Amino acid sequence: MQIQFLGGASGVGATCQLVALGGRHVLVDAGVRMDGGDRLPDLAALAGVHLDAILVTHAHADHIGALPLVADRFPGVPIYATAATLRLMEVMLGDAVRVMARRAADELELPLYDDALVAATLRRLRPLAVGEQRLPELPDVLVSAQRAGHIAGAVSLGFEAQDGRLVISGDVSITPQRTILGAATPAPLRPDLLVLESTYGARLHPNRAIEERRLAEAVAEVIERGGHCLIPAFALGRAQEVILILRAAQRDGVIPPFPIAVDGLVRSVCAAYAAFPDALGPALRRYVLGGGRPFFSSRIQPVENQMQRERVLTGPPGAIIASSGMLTGGPSVWYAERLAEQPQAAIFFSGYLDEEAPGRRLLDLADAQPERRQMTFGARTVRVACQIGRYGLSAHADGDELAALVRTLKPRTVALVHGDPEARAALAARLVGLAELISPQDGQTLTVAPAARGGRRVVLPPSPEPAAPAYALGNGDPLETAGLERLWTALRDGSGMQTMSVRELARVWYGPEVTIEQEAQAGASLEAGSAYFMSLPLVPGLWRLPAPAEVRRVLAAGGGRRTGPRINSAGIQTIIDQHLGAAPDLYQRSIDAETGAVMLRYFFPVIAAERDAEAITQIAAEAGVPVTVWPYPHQAQLAALALELLPDGLQAERSPAIYHEEGRVEVRCQGSVDPATIAAVEAAFQQRTGLRLVLRVPGVPQEAEGSVAVDEASFAPPEGAMPSELNFALSTARSWFGPASGCYKASADQQTRVVTLRFHFPLVARSSYAAQLAELAAFIGWTVRLWPQPHQDALMRAAREALPPGLTAQSSPALQSATREVVVRVQGSCSRAELTEAVTRLREQTGWTLTVRGAHHTDASV
Helix, strand or coil, rough: EEEEEECCCCCCCEEEEEEEECCCCEECCCCCCCCCCCCCCCCCHCCCCCCEEEEECCCCCCHHHHHHHHHHHHCCCCEEECCCHHHHHHHHHHHHHHHHHHHHHCCCCCCCCCCHHHHHCCCCEEEEECCCCCCCCCCCCEEEEECCCCCCCEEEEEEEEECCEEEEEECCCCCCCCCCCCCCCCCCCCCCEEEEEECEECCCCCHHHHHHHHHHHHHHHHCCCCEEEEECCCCCHHHHHHHHHHHHHHHCCCCCCCCCCCCHHHHHHHHHHHHHHHHCCCHHHHHHCCCCCCCCCEEEEEEEEEHHHHHHHHHHCCCCECCCCCCCCCCHHHHHHHHHCCCEEEECCEEECCCCHHHHHCCCCCCCCHHHHHHEEEEEECCCCCCEEEECCCCEEEEEHHHHHHHHHHHCCCEECCCCHHHHHHHHHHHCCCCCEEECCCEEEEEEEECCCCEEEEECCCCCCCCCCCCCCCCCCCCCHHHHHHHHHHHCCCCCCCEHHHHHHHHHHHHCCCCCCHHHHHHHHHHHHCCEEEEEECCCCCCCCCCCHHHHHHHCCCCCCCCCCCCCCCHHHHHHHHHCCCCEEEEEEEEEECCEEEEEEEEEHHHHHHHHHHHHHHHHHCCCCCEEECCCCCHHHHHHHHHCCCCCCCEECCCCEEHHHHHHHEEEEEECCHHHHHHHHHHHHHHCCCCCEEEEECCCCCCCCCCCCCCCCCCCCCCCCCCCCHHHHHHHHHHHCCCCEEEEEEEEEEECEEEEEEEHHHHHHHHHHHHHHHHHHHHCEEEECCCCCHHHHHHHHHHHHHHCEEEECCCCCCCCCCEEEEEEEEECCCCCCHHHHHHHHHHHHHEEEEEEECCCEEEEEC
16 A cells, blocks of 8 residues: 655645555545645646546645646546535635636736636536445445544545555544534544644644634624724635624624624635535534524625625624635735724634735734834735734644544554644654654655564655764854754754754764753753744654744744743743632633733723732732733623622613723613612622613613713713714814824714723823813814723833833833833843933823832832
């Protein structure tokens, strides 16, 4: 038995494998690469081959995109796939023709095939049953197709013949999704060779349910602040998941209702799902069989032309789900170009992003300084002001799940494919001891041959390994940052797959008699970070030698990789537990993998930040990282508490309405209760949450509809002032308070007639512009309110710039909202007078107090 990798072995894309067993030849998949110059697998290797059958694992383009070219070369060969995959192939290949025709017109790019060739290919499709079977063209081969859990219709393929047992995992997902069940165990057990995907072999996925909720709440927050939220998504699989996640969250009251636009190939794929209910999860299958439309409703509408796209962006805030998922083409690029410049908008990714994809470049700007946040779309470069985020909704198994699959299947040999070098190397390190491991390259052939001691073993063609120098490469010098390039040059084989321990690297540099001190010194140099050695996620102690192209990419990005010691996330979590482990309302704590910055999410952050201010300060000091409290309350908890506090005699007519801009929750009620009881409930709610509760009860006097409580940050219009039209009020506010005033955003609420202005430093703006703000309120007839929170990036930047020349910030400043304090860890020295001047300067500029902590933990604050 033999398997030749024509594509998709040493990277993601153009998957294509030629299998010879039982005297027959089978081609498994024939995909294209989604980005890059060489899009096709090595189809020339099929010259002279008598192909008996083609089998398809699933309908993604990186597995079927080149299928019409193969079908054209082998006109009599049948193509087998599951019923769902057959239907989806019609949609996906038809769209591929349209995309290539458009590129031919716009970019003079020659199409790979046309409608006629696709039609001829589709006529050759044959159904493949799930389970074991014998195909007419493969009489001596037992074929097994088992659910792979990746997308609807996806399967892992197994082959058993007299000369070998082979399993090809295809793209596999163990965790159930909203549209489909997770993977079943492939067959046959104990194969001679398992060809295993490794897309996320270097990762552990977050909890799926938590991540779905995080996405839904994040989208809702964007909508509430008046922006549109774009979710670029793979048209097949991911887009349907996102639609169902948002729809369920709205149905269950986790987030409020808002419009959802569905654009691009997503529309056609959603329509196709009704044709294969048996491939769907039980709940979705019942819904479809009952005549339900799971992906469209009165609030979820398809977008079919340019005019409708324009209406989406000029209409009310909403979510947009559009292909392509990596921003390589399709309407998602059109939306991204326009939303990127809008501070109130957001672009959230939820799937795989190739290193070279535009989506990855945009995601890399998420934490960049404002001056570096620029993105080129076609010929136009725009300033990126929108929020950028990523949520883990992967349809690929992670490192732990792939290792569990190997333990269950018990293969003799595992060939790792379909992953970047880091993913394959990390997964290989996790699988040591479970099977013989191979990382084949595109073009290589593996042969399953009888072993000397019985059974079979996989034979890999020999490849030259670079020999480690027979001498101490460092010539007695310590291994420091400058020496890492020499060490990498001496050892690398160019594959990007090599992994070595610190001891192995130290022996090459210092010689075979390396001391413990020299090994520790080498480890410190590696930990400091460089482009030439990359630590393996989930496998501490091993370092990967990246391929030359990876090194060039990192160096071109200015070093790219984080320098300094790796973040000890477990240690930081322990510190948080020590100080806040008993906090019942702390529902999430996230730690940035690069900086260690901590984000604490409370149900009611206004109250919690004040209550836990001392503990938060202690955490920041002990962990040496900034600690920030997420400023937005948990919507579901807010709504639940409002309903819980309703007194006897009142029933809510509908779910509570939450107005974040006004810090207000409103419940319309039926029933009867006295005003004193209402006042007591509203006071209790404000004491527990820091937000206002308004109970609308028939017959009980209320403040005038549309009015708001006036506080020190609000400027009400004179009594009897005529309110102007919304667009006039908003445009006037923006012209009076432009960027030069420090106002970076203005929004308006039609219902309450409140214009909210967000200043970088609202405390200073309140005192500096009090007269102008009152005049604006009188001029437009609307209440003008200042958003009470400062702009975090601007505040941290101001703190760094205020430091005296002798002090340098060691990490990002920490913001303590309860005390209006900016804490900066520094190194260096300065005089007391210089520090006092810095503190005064920051207070005058922002209204906040500067506290610096020196290298020896000596506090100095004013």
